[in-house]
Amino acid sequence: MIRIIQSSDKVSLQSLLNSRVSNQAEIAGRVAAIMDEVRQSGDNALCGFTRRFDKADLTPEQLRVSEEEIKWAYSQVDQEVLASLRVARKRIEDFHQKQLAKSWFHPEVDGTILGQLILPLDRVGIYVPGGTASYPSSVLMNAIPAKVAGVAQIVMVTPPGEDGRINPYSLVAAAEAGVTEIYKIGGAQAIAALAFGTETIRPVDKITGPGNIYVTLAKRMVYGQVGIDMLAGPSEVLVVADSSANPIYAAADMLSQAEHDSMASAILLTHDPVLAEAVAMEIERQVSKLPREKMAREALANYSAIIITGDVGESLDLANTFAPEHLEIMVDEPFNLLGRIKNAGAIFLGHHSPEPVGDYLAGPNHVLPTNGTARFYSPLNVDTFMKKSSVISFSQQNLQALGQDIIRLAEVEGLKAHANAVRVRLGLE
Amino acid sequence: MIRIIQSSDKVSLQSLLNSRVSNQAEIAGRVAAIMDEVRQSGDNALCGFTRRFDKADLTPEQLRVSEEEIKWAYSQVDQEVLASLRVARKRIEDFHQKQLAKSWFHPEVDGTILGQLILPLDRVGIYVPGGTASYPSSVLMNAIPAKVAGVAQIVMVTPPGEDGRINPYSLVAAAEAGVTEIYKIGGAQAIAALAFGTETIRPVDKITGPGNIYVTLAKRMVYGQVGIDMLAGPSEVLVVADSSANPIYAAADMLSQAEHDSMASAILLTHDPVLAEAVAMEIERQVSKLPREKMAREALANYSAIIITGDVGESLDLANTFAPEHLEIMVDEPFNLLGRIKNAGAIFLGHHSPEPVGDYLAGPNHVLPTNGTARFYSPLNVDTFMKKSSVISFSQQNLQALGQDIIRLAEVEGLKAHANAVRVRLGLE
Numbered sequence: 001m002i003r004i005i006q007s008s009d010k011v012s013l014q015s016l017l018n019s020r021v022s023n024q025a026e027i028a029g030r031v032a033a034i035m036d037e038v039r040q041s042g043d044n045a046l047c048g049f050t051r052r053f054d055k056a057d058l059t060p061e062q063l064r065v066s067e068e069e070i071k072w073a074y075s076q077v078d079q080e081v082l083a084s085l086r087v088a089r090k091r092i093e094d095f096h097q098k099q100l101a102k103s104w105f106h107p108e109v110d111g112t113i114l115g116q117l118i119l120p121l122d123r124v125g126i127y128v129p130g131g132t133a134s135y136p137s138s139v140l141m142n143a144i145p146a147k148v149a150g151v152a153q154i155v156m157v158t159p160p161g162e163d164g165r166i167n168p169y170s171l172v173a174a175a176e177a178g179v180t181e182i183y184k185i186g187g188a189q190a191i192a193a194l195a196f197g198t199e200t201i202r203p204v205d206k207i208t209g210p211g212n213i214y215v216t217l218a219k220r221m222v223y224g225q226v227g228i229d230m231l232a233g234p235s236e237v238l239v240v241a242d243s244s245a246n247p248i249y250a251a252a253d254m255l256s257q258a259e260h261d262s263m264a265s266a267i268l269l270t271h272d273p274v275l276a277e278a279v280a281m282e283i284e285r286q287v288s289k290l291p292r293e294k295m296a297r298e299a300l301a302n303y304s305a306i307i308i309t310g311d312v313g314e315s316l317d318l319a320n321t322f323a324p325e326h327l328e329i330m331v332d333e334p335f336n337l338l339g340r341i342k343n344a345g346a347i348f349l350g351h352h353s354p355e356p357v358g359d360y361l362a363g364p365n366h367v368l369p370t371n372g373t374a375r376f377y378s379p380l381n382v383d384t385f386m387k388k389s390s391v392i393s394f395s396q397q398n399l400q401a402l403g404q405d406i407i408r409l410a411e412v413e414g415l416k417a418h419a420n421a422v423r424v425r426l427g428l429e
Numbered sequence: 430m431i432r433i434i435q436s437s438d439k440v441s442l443q444s445l446l447n448s449r450v451s452n453q454a455e456i457a458g459r460v461a462a463i464m465d466e467v468r469q470s471g472d473n474a475l476c477g478f479t480r481r482f483d484k485a486d487l488t489p490e491q492l493r494v495s496e497e498e499i500k501w502a503y504s505q506v507d508q509e510v511l512a513s514l515r516v517a518r519k520r521i522e523d524f525h526q527k528q529l530a531k532s533w534f535h536p537e538v539d540g541t542i543l544g545q546l547i548l549p550l551d552r553v554g555i556y557v558p559g560g561t562a563s564y565p566s567s568v569l570m571n572a573i574p575a576k577v578a579g580v581a582q583i584v585m586v587t588p589p590g591e592d593g594r595i596n597p598y599s600l601v602a603a604a605e606a607g608v609t610e611i612y613k614i615g616g617a618q619a620i621a622a623l624a625f626g627t628e629t630i631r632p633v634d635k636i637t638g639p640g641n642i643y644v645t646l647a648k649r650m651v652y653g654q655v656g657i658d659m660l661a662g663p664s665e666v667l668v669v670a671d672s673s674a675n676p677i678y679a680a681a682d683m684l685s686q687a688e689h690d691s692m693a694s695a696i697l698l699t700h701d702p703v704l705a706e707a708v709a710m711e712i713e714r715q716v717s718k719l720p721r722e723k724m725a726r727e728a729l730a731n732y733s734a735i736i737i738t739g740d741v742g743e744s745l746d747l748a749n750t751f752a753p754e755h756l757e758i759m760v761d762e763p764f765n766l767l768g769r770i771k772n773a774g775a776i777f778l779g780h781h782s783p784e785p786v787g788d789y790l791a792g793p794n795h796v797l798p799t800n801g802t803a804r805f806y807s808p809l810n811v812d813t814f815m816k817k818s819s820v821i822s823f824s825q826q827n828l829q830a831l832g833q834d835i836i837r838l839a840e841v842e843g844l845k846a847h848a849n850a851v852r853v854r855l856g857l858e
Binding site for chain 1: 827
């Protein structure tokens with residue numbers, strides 16, 4: 001049963017805020033060992049770990065998905081689902097196109113030109129969870145922004161099932177989204193292969209996409225060697241509601257997070273105690289009908305709560321403190337409150353924007369910062385797959401005008417050779 | 430003496446590309462111990478480490494720079510240098526203003542609104558190297574983009590000299606740039622204080638700015654708990670030149686990097702063997718006059734080279750492989766080559782754009798990706814201090830139109846509660 005607490009109960013609040021802190025040292029040691037082995041033994045290590053963790057027996061030549069397998073996948077998928085995937089692809093593409101930033105140049109009257117190049121990364125790796133399950137939406141959400149950015153080589157990794165195959169929906173989604181290479185590998189070994197390369201897999205410039213704790217720790221270890229999008233943890237939703245909210249909707253939305261993971265978190269903030277009770281009852285009624293009831297119940301018991309606040313302002317302040325991955329504002333006039341939201345991955349406004357709309361097809365990305373990191377991380381977006389370079393073309397006239405300033409600043413920093421680079425050009429040295 | 434190698438000599442090229450790889454495991458252990466102590470003992474640990482590493486004896490109350498100290502700093506600085514700092518501040522501000530991205534909303538005809546909020550971070554920490562030296566330019570380059578982004582609290586940390594003071598130029602630069610708090614701490618202990626907080630220092634959301642290997646490893650360790658800008662190493666310049674280049678300029682620019690650090694790197698790529706010889710001789714002539722000659726000679730001997738290529742195209746391809754922090758294109762018509770540059774932190778075009786112009790006042794940031802990471806990192810910029818949130822406001826009409834697509838995609842992923850969140854709203858459950 002989900003607990004109901006008062007916002008004045010600071011001890012319970014703090015324990016909810018801190019509930020995700022875990023000791024990862026032991027897992028980190030195992031992840032490091034896996035990655036060392038891939039770095040040293042390449043494809044052989046990959047095949048060994050795939051046999052051990054995924055129970056799939058593949059040769060190095062079978063790691064890469066073939067054209068025939070993609071054709072097979074298209075023959076397997078339901079045509080209505082394929083049509084829905086295409087609806088999603090189109091909406092996701094349209095939204096991410098709006099994020100595309102352009103290079104710019106700014107000339108000054110003396111002939112100086114300053115600018116900023118914004119260029120796509122050359123080769124990126126996207127991680128998609130897999131195994132027996134199928135996450136075509138994760139494929140679209142990772143690959144489409146890379147494609148929109150103009151990335152030439154989009155390399156997808158996803159663990160195979162025991163039969164050595166990738167789920168056909170994931171393969172079709174990859175083909176639809178413009179993925180250029182697919183490898184049947186998962187876990188920390190896949191991250192190592194993308195970062196260091198093996199005989200069959202060339203290293204990438206950046207790795208994106210969420211995974212389990214092994215994947216996340218592996219991404220942390222290669223950060224700096226390659227870029228990564230973010231370090232993501234279990235999924236979360238935080239609903240801010242007033243008495244206009246429908247408790248059936250609020251409960252359904254909270255359960256759509258709780259079913260993800262036994263460490264998922266679903267929180268309701270409301271100043272209406274009647275709504276609080278109604279949502280708690282609705283959750284109880286709905287959860288018992290879910291196939292993933294056990295997982296959802298664990299998430300509800302350990303990482304979830306209904307918190308009764310003094311007013312909607314306090315609810316929003318607390319929401320900013322939680323900085324949730326998904327924030328639903330379930331009130332009649334949600335745009336009036338938008339200016340008070342500081343920290344959230346994605347914000348769902350009104351009564352007709354359940355979080356799964358954003359998971360599948362609204363358009364914005366579903367790869368979002370978790371565990372309070374929306375304070376500083378952004379959703380996966382087109383910028384994730386681009387990088388900037390500054391451009392400086394100084395004119396002789398401008399160098400003469402500003403040369404003494406540069407020399408003075410270089411000398412106050414004790415950097416004589418810096419000053420010299422200007423001096424030789426001004427005929428002073 | 431700088432070596433001259435042929436681009437066909439793949440062994441020498443590869444050893445140059447790999448020269449920076451070092452074993453940091455031992456230092457990492459020391460950094461972790463420092464950070465644990467700050468996390469456990471707060472201000473006391475900070476004062477202890479500041480006594481030990483910076484030889485400065487400060488009480489917890491003295492860690493924060495006072496208003497009086499800022500006033501004192503203004504009384505100490507040379508007025509001409511202050512004027513030059515203001516010239517730099519103005520140009521840096523102007524450039525970074527052009528980077529400022531705005532939130533946007535896109536309404537659809539059925540009443541759905543999608544959008545992207547772009548909000549400043551709330552509280553950031555900037556690291557500025559210090560001690561006896563003074564780096565006012567680093568203060569400007571870190572603080573100005575944060576200020577332009579709209580960050581409310583800009584916290585600067587920099588190690589004090591043995592007298593317990595911060596260099597007045599750094600303090601004045603901080604005041605000019607809009608820094609809101611300054612603490613006299615440096616090294617890994619400063620990064621720990623910013624990430625975890627102590628009795629006197631509240632934790633920040635993100636930490637930026639380059640430092641030595643201790644600072645860099647500390648930033649890596651707190652990454653994910655807070656945001657960081659990048660992991661930066663020793664400075665680099667790569668000059669691509671044809672026979673129009675002045676060897677005196679090329680040598681001076683290469684030395685302006687070499688004087689930074691005994692691990693700095695200065696590389697010239699040219700297809701003109703005569704220029705190659707002339708630059709080598711000029712470097713030899715100029716280096717002997719530098720106060721930091723010893724450091725520069727180490728950088729030249731170990732991490733630098735002149736590489737003779739077949740043509741300018743090969744020079745640019747190699748430059749893209751190096752992905753240098755600073756790339757100078759020393760030819761008569763540099764803009765003709767701009768489209769061929771893929772990887773570089775900052776690009777300096779033509780004969781009048783020595784790299785120190787960019788260090789101090791051209792406008793673009795001087796905090797740049799090093800060691801090949803320009804493949805995926807960007808210069809420090811206004812975006813570094815902002816984060817995005819997606820906004821999804823679906824209309825009832827649109828949910829009805831797309832509801833079946835969402836349900837189908839949720840079910841193919843085995844997520845029944847996701848489908849339910851739509852079903853309850855369509856009256857199907």
